[in-house]
Amino acid sequence: MRPLIGISTSDVYAERGKLYHRAYALNAHAIADAGGLPVYIPTGLETSLLRELYERLDAVLLPGGPDVDPVEYGQERHPKTKIIDVPRDALELTLARWAAEDDLPMFGICRGHQVMNVAFGGTLVQDIPSQVETTLTHDLPDEYPRDTRLHEVQVDPGSRLASILGTTQVTVNSLHHQSVQQPGPGVAVTAYAPDGVVEALELPDKRFVLSVQWHPEDLYENDDMMRRLFQEFVSAARDTHRRI
Numbered sequence: 001m002r003p004l005i006g007i008s009t010s011d012v013y014a015e016r017g018k019l020y021h022r023a024y025a026l027n028a029h030a031i032a033d034a035g036g037l038p039v040y041i042p043t044g045l046e047t048s049l050l051r052e053l054y055e056r057l058d059a060v061l062l063p064g065g066p067d068v069d070p071v072e073y074g075q076e077r078h079p080k081t082k083i084i085d086v087p088r089d090a091l092e093l094t095l096a097r098w099a100a101e102d103d104l105p106m107f108g109i110c111r112g113h114q115v116m117n118v119a120f121g122g123t124l125v126q127d128i129p130s131q132v133e134t135t136l137t138h139d140l141p142d143e144y145p146r147d148t149r150l151h152e153v154q155v156d157p158g159s160r161l162a163s164i165l166g167t168t169q170v171t172v173n174s175l176h177h178q179s180v181q182q183p184g185p186g187v188a189v190t191a192y193a194p195d196g197v198v199e200a201l202e203l204p205d206k207r208f209v210l211s212v213q214w215h216p217e218d219l220y221e222n223d224d225m226m227r228r229l230f231q232e233f234v235s236a237a238r239d240t241h242r243r244i
Contacts, residue, residue, distance in 0.1 A: 002037035003058035003237035008092050008112075009040050010065050011085050026217040027063045027109070033220070034230035036237060041095070043087035050094065059105035059208075059237030060095050062112025064215060067178055070126060073118045078126035080177065093119045100209060105236040107229070108201070108211030110176050116211045117201060120184030125197075128177055134195035139177045146218040150174040153199045153214070159190035160210060161200050164232045165225045172199070172214035179213065208236035 007028060009021040021042050028038035038061075041053060054060075066083035070076065072093065092112070096119035099106040108116040114124050125131050128138050136151050149171045155162045162168050180198035183189055191200035191212070203209035210233075216226035 002035060003234060003240065004056060005031045005036040005038050005059045005061055005234065005237055006041045006054070006057040006095070007031070007038055007061045007063060008088065008095065009042055011043050011087050024063055024217070027061060030217045030220050030230045031061065031234065034227070034234040036230075036234040041091065043085075043091045045091075047094075050091070051098075054095065054098055057104070058240045059107070059233065060099045061233075062092050062096065062106065062108045062115050062211075063217075064110035064112065064175065066111065067126070068111065068114055068118055068124060070124070073123045075123065075126065078130075080127035080130060089115075096120070100203060100206065103206050105208035105233060105240055106210075107208070107233045109217065110213060110215055113201060113211035113213050114178060114180060116209070117180045117184055117187060120187050120203075122184035122187060123181040125179045125181045128179055128197065132179070132195065132197065134197070136193060136195050136197075138174045138179070138193070138197065140173065140175045146175065146215060147173055147222075151193055153191050153193055155200065156188075156190040159188070159200070160202055160204075160208075161190050161212070164228050166228075167225070170225060172212075173218055174214055176213060207239070208233060 009023045012020045012022045031038040067081045069084045092115045155168045157168045188202045190202050199213045201211045216229050220226040
């Protein structure tokens with residue numbers, strides 16, 4: 001049986017104040033193509049109900065999205081930190097802490113990479129252009145395809161990420177204006193951009209707790225390395241086999 005992979009969702013208000021849960025479809029497609037069974041996790045569930053859903057999952061995927069509220073890591077809001085989804089923050093921080101405590105496989109992408117660091121006690125750079133001295137472009141303009149490669153990433157040769165990718169250097173797409181600042185206690189930084197922006201994190205003592213700052217879901221269909229990220233994640237979920 002396919003392992004059940006939970007994917008968190010965002011809150012979106014549309015016409016007449018209707019609340020919708022939104023998720024980027026390519027994350028679910030990447031999980032399904034790698035052999036997993038994707039299921040969306042709604043925001044706003046009472047804690048006991050969320051826990052009941054979580055207990056049925058074999059792994060958790062935290063995808064890209066808007067900024068994490070800086071109150072969660074003890075900072076005042078920067079003028080460029082604008083789009084905040086408080087219910088999603090609460091959902092994902094809870095899931096990240098539960099998964100780490102239970103050694104449940106977890107994969108973070110872009111915002112998910114940042115959420116994981118905050119969940120484990122780290123902080124974020126709230127706006128790279130105004131807070132980091134760099135000539136690199138980290139936030140792809142809207143008129144460009146999401147799979148446009150913007151810069152290289154150097155990967156720690158001893159990391160789980162390097163073993164999955166089969167290389168220590170990769171060129172990635174990039175759609176973010178925030179980044180990891182101070183890693184949380186016990187969190188290993190396993191990849192950097194040339195300007196020092198943190199591009200990947202791992203919890204070395206867990207079976208699969210890994211995050212990347214780029215968007216492999218936009219690359220996996222034509223890139224074996226990115227496809228292996230999802231395959232290894234789903235494989236770790238299959239080994240967990242928590243289904244009841």
